[in-house]
Amino acid sequence: MEIKEFTQIITIFEQSSLSEMEITSETFSIHLKKPTTNELKELPKIIKTEEKKDDKPKKSTKTITSPIVGTFYRTPSPDSPPYVEVGKPIRTGDVVCTIEAMKLMNQMEAEFDCEIVAVLADQGSLVEFGQPLFEVLPL
Amino acid sequence: MIRSLLIANRGEIAVRIIRTCQDMGIRTVAVYSQADAGSLHTKMADSAVCIGPHPSHESYLNMKNIITAAYATRCDAIHPGVGFLAENPLFAEEVERAGLIFIGPEPKTMRLVGDKVRSRHSALEAGIPVTPGSMEPVSNSEEGAKLAQQIGYPIILKAAAGGGGRGMRIVHTPKELPQALTIASQEALSFFSDGTIHMEKYVVNPKHIEIQLLADGQGKVIHLGERDCSVQKNHQKLIEESPSPYFNVAMRKQMETDAVRLFTKIGYRGAGTIEFLVKDENYWFMEVNARVQVEHPVTELVSLSDIIRQQILIASGKELNLPNPVPRYGHALECRINATKVGTVTKFSPPLGPAVRIDTHLFQGAKVSPYYDALVAKIIVHTPDRQQSIATMVRALRELVIEGIETNVESQIKILLSEPFQSGIFGTDLYVQIYDDPKKR
Numbered sequence: 001m002e003i004k005e006f007t008q009i010i011t012i013f014e015q016s017s018l019s020e021m022e023i024t025s026e027t028f029s030i031h032l033k034k035p036t037t038n039e040l041k042e043l044p045k046i047i048k049t050e051e052k053k054d055d056k057p058k059k060s061t062k063t064i065t066s067p068i069v070g071t072f073y074r075t076p077s078p079d080s081p082p083y084v085e086v087g088k089p090i091r092t093g094d095v096v097c098t099i100e101a102m103k104l105m106n107q108m109e110a111e112f113d114c115e116i117v118a119v120l121a122d123q124g125s126l127v128e129f130g131q132p133l134f135e136v137l138p139l
Numbered sequence: 140m141i142r143s144l145l146i147a148n149r150g151e152i153a154v155r156i157i158r159t160c161q162d163m164g165i166r167t168v169a170v171y172s173q174a175d176a177g178s179l180h181t182k183m184a185d186s187a188v189c190i191g192p193h194p195s196h197e198s199y200l201n202m203k204n205i206i207t208a209a210y211a212t213r214c215d216a217i218h219p220g221v222g223f224l225a226e227n228p229l230f231a232e233e234v235e236r237a238g239l240i241f242i243g244p245e246p247k248t249m250r251l252v253g254d255k256v257r258s259r260h261s262a263l264e265a266g267i268p269v270t271p272g273s274m275e276p277v278s279n280s281e282e283g284a285k286l287a288q289q290i291g292y293p294i295i296l297k298a299a300a301g302g303g304g305r306g307m308r309i310v311h312t313p314k315e316l317p318q319a320l321t322i323a324s325q326e327a328l329s330f331f332s333d334g335t336i337h338m339e340k341y342v343v344n345p346k347h348i349e350i351q352l353l354a355d356g357q358g359k360v361i362h363l364g365e366r367d368c369s370v371q372k373n374h375q376k377l378i379e380e381s382p383s384p385y386f387n388v389a390m391r392k393q394m395e396t397d398a399v400r401l402f403t404k405i406g407y408r409g410a411g412t413i414e415f416l417v418k419d420e421n422y423w424f425m426e427v428n429a430r431v432q433v434e435h436p437v438t439e440l441v442s443l444s445d446i447i448r449q450q451i452l453i454a455s456g457k458e459l460n461l462p463n464p465v466p467r468y469g470h471a472l473e474c475r476i477n478a479t480k481v482g483t484v485t486k487f488s489p490p491l492g493p494a495v496r497i498d499t500h501l502f503q504g505a506k507v508s509p510y511y512d513a514l515v516a517k518i519i520v521h522t523p524d525r526q527q528s529i530a531t532m533v534r535a536l537r538e539l540v541i542e543g544i545e546t547n548v549e550s551q552i553k554i555l556l557s558e559p560f561q562s563g564i565f566g567t568d569l570y571v572q573i574y575d576d577p578k579k580r
Contacts, residue, residue, distance in 0.1 A: 069190055069204040071211055101207040102237065126211040128189040129204060130173060 006030070061117050063132040064110070070101035072121045072133065089115045089139060096134060099127060113139040140455050141165060141216045141240060145209040146180065148220025149199060151500045151517060152433070153180035156218050159447040168212045170205055172198035174508045179500040186212060193510045199223045202230050206237050216240035216454060218447075222512065225430040226253055242454040244409045244429045245356075251405060252427035255299045256337050262424040265401040270416065270423040272339030280317040283338060287316055290340045296320060298327030299335035306330050307374065309341050344566035346417040347371065348383055349428075350398035351438045353449050355459040356408025362395045363442045364467050366412075366434055370554060372570045377547075378554060379434035380472045381441050384525055384563025387420075394422055401427075410435075410450050418566075433514065436498060437471040440521035469521055472528040474536060474551045476516040478544050481507045485543035490535035494520050494528075507544050515546065525563065529555055 013021050013032045021032045066072070074082040074097055083095050090096065095107045096116075114136035121133045143166035146153045153169060157180060160167045169184035174193035181187035188208040191198030198204070200223055209217050217234050219225040219242065228246035235241055243249070252258045256276055259269050271290050276299055277283045287294050287310070296319060298306035308323040310316050320336065328334035351363040367383030368376045383391075398413045401424075412432050414425040435446045442465045453459070476499075484505045489497045499516035501507075507515060518539065520531040536552050557573050559565040565572070 069188060069207045069211070102203055102210070126188070126208070128208075129191045129198070130189055 059137055061135050061137050062114070063120070064096065064108070064134040064136060066099060066121075066127040066129060066131045066133055067108070068099055068101050068106060069129055070099035070106065070127060072123065072125055072127045073098045073100065073105075074119065074123050084116050084134075086116050086118060089113070108133070110136075115139060141451055143168065143212070143214045143216075144242075144451070145170065145205070145212065145214040145217045146184070146220060147199070147205045147217050147224055148222070149175050149178065149180060149500075149511065151498050151514065152220040152431075154183060154500045155498050156220060156447055157183045159445055159451070162445075163448060163451065165451070168209065168214055170199075170208055172510075174506075174510050177506070179502055179505065188212065193508070195223065195511070199511075202233055206233055206239070209234075209239055210237055214239065216242055216451075218242040218450070219430065221430060221433055226428075228253065240454050242409070242450050244407055244411065248405060248407055249429050252411075252429050253300065255297055255301065255426065256335070258427055259337075259424070261405055262401060265397070265404045267397045267401055267424045268422065270339045270342060270425070273337045275337075276335045277320065277338050280320050283320050284313060284316055286338055287313065290338065293341040293343070295339050295341040296323040296336050297339065298323070298331050298333070299337050300331035300333040301327060342416050342418050342423070344418075344568040345369075346383070346385055346566055347376075347414065347425075348386075348394070348417050348422070349412045349414040349432075350395055351432075351435070351446070352398055352402050352407070352411050352413065353446070353453070353459060353461070354402050354407045354409065354411070355453050355457070356406070357458055358403075359459045359463075360399050360402045360407065361459060361461060361463045361465060362399055363438045363444060363446075363465050365391065365394070366437055368434060369565060369567050370560070370569055371567050376434060376475065377551065377570070378472070378474050378560075379437050380470065380525070380528070381437045382467070382470065385417075390417075390420065390422065397424075409453055410446050433475070433517070434473055436496060436517060436519045437473045440471040440496065440519060441467045441469060443468065469523045470525045470528045471519060471521045472525070472532050473517055473519045474532060474555075475514055475547075476518060476539070476541070476551070477513040477547045478507045478515050479513070479547055480545035481509045482544045483507070484541060486540055487542075488538075488540040489516070490518065490538035492535075492538075494522050494531050495535050496521070501541065515541070515544070529561065 019034045023030050084090055090110050091113050092110055094110045096110050097108050098105045116134055117137050118135040121127050144160055145168040146156050157167045167184040169180045169187040170190045171181045172191055172193050190204040191201050217239055224230040228249040231241040231246040262269050273286055293309055293311045296308040306327045308319045310319045324334040324336050347368045349366050354360040364381055365383055366379050366381045368379045370378035410431050412428040415422045416425050431446055439446055484501055487501045487503050496519040501515055518535050520528050522528045522531055533555055536548050554560055559569055
């Protein structure tokens with residue numbers, strides 16, 4: 001049983017109207033349970049209390065999207081460290097990634113000072129025009 | 140053999156190509172601009188890649204993004220469809236340089252036939268009549284005036300690099316000529332990045348008849364008969380049919396032979412069309428369309444063939460395997476449905492039943508944007524004869540329901556029911572005749 005198949009089962013369960021499900025076979029056994037309606041109602045309350053505690057308003061993040069179609073690389077060469085790391089601040093003009101298109105390496109630069117919150121594209125994958133590459137927090 | 144194919148186009152033609160690929164077991168990759176996200180071709184293809192924002196020059200004309208998408212999705216070949224990059228030799232070269240197959244003629248053939256002046260020379264050398272006119276570009280207005288006097292007014296100015304009805308200008312008197320030359324040249328420059336103009340005799344109200352050809356690039360050239368595309372509005376085709384209602388057998392045979400001879404002579408490869416102007420007992424070579432054409436379904440129906448399939452087979456290096464001559468059956472008629480007001484399609488119910496084929500990218504919820512061609516559907520019917528085709532077409536158009544956008548359906552029905560169209564005796568002025576004559580309104 002592969003992880004992919006487990007996730008498929010979970011997705012099917014989540015989309016179904018079932019509240020509980022159990023599957024047992026020779027190699028595995030899985031038990032899934034959804035929160036009851038009462039539990040669901042309580043959830044928003046918890047979030048609200050958390051929000052009240054958080055007195056610093058979070059700055060909204062932005063996404064850096066791909067301006068071309070190409071292959072996404074986080075590193076300048078296969079064995080070198082990535083251009084940018086999550087959590088590190090970067091300055092305007094710093095290279096954030098390269099996108100290879102027709103054997104040309106196009107270096108993408110940051111257009112504003114920011115901090116990388118998340119890398120949204122996979123190393124070596126095809127990125128489309130307009131596809132989000134990084135989630136960043138402007139500084 | 141081609142196993143995976145990127146379609147560098149959008150709309151109904153992209154959908155049309157994907158369908159044949161599915162029939163042939165070929166994996167397909169669609170490309171789309173941000174304005175076409177969710178369009179039918181992106182849903183039907185095995186995968187889809189966004190190649191740019193809505194302006195064509197940044198998306199459907201963006202060679203680099205298209206070729207990179209094909210390369211990264213491991214395609215063997217690119218089909219350019221109709222319009223956009225279909226007749227761009229530079230694109231064909233770039234595709235081949237990237238190690239991919241371009242589904243179309245060789246770049247050098249595209250250059251030859253894409254130049255109006257050079258293609259006229261080729262036609263003449265192959266013994267095909269061309270309209271009286273300049274065999275060289277018109278460089279200044281004095282030379283132009285002299286030439287126009289020789290040919291006799293009215294004359295037509297055309298962009299040497301042009302096509303699709305753009306950059307053309309009709310001149311009726313010597314007085315209009317100098318200014319018309321300047322404007323035509325400027326238009327040619329802005330549309331085709333080439334201000335070269337040439338001059339031809341303007342044939343008043345001719346028939347527009349074209350011959351569909353297939354050539355395998357290995358010496359075999361066959362024709363699939365003619366299409367009559369005389370119903371036009373501002374040089375844009377509206378209704379096409381095969382066979383043409385107006386033709387004597389001897390002239391049809393002669394044109395078919397001429398067309399095959401020209402393609403043989405220039406060593407053409409792939410599907411292509413030769414357009415002719417026909418008036419009374421004369422015909423003249425007009426131009427070569429080095430690609431599949433929008434109106435190809437009428438030929439497919441009468442010849443029981445699949446032109447897209449043949450293009451793919453030829454590009455794979457296969458020899459043409461069709462009977463010669465290709466037998467043709469009955470009569471086919473196509474109506475182009477164009478959007479006259481864009482929006483989101485709230486209801487779409489295509490006509491069904493015998494003898495009807497629909498090529499479209501519409502569905503309930505489809506967005507018709509103002510950025511591209513207005514063509515939203517092609518209704519094609521195939522029956523034993525022209526009279527039945529017209530009746531079936533009128534039935535089909537009345538059955539067609541498209542809500543949320545406005546289309547030219549009513550105007551198409553009016554043309555079909557008009558006396559000149561029914562009689563079969565009409566030329567390219569038919570639309571003006573019907574819509575400008577108050578008696579026929």
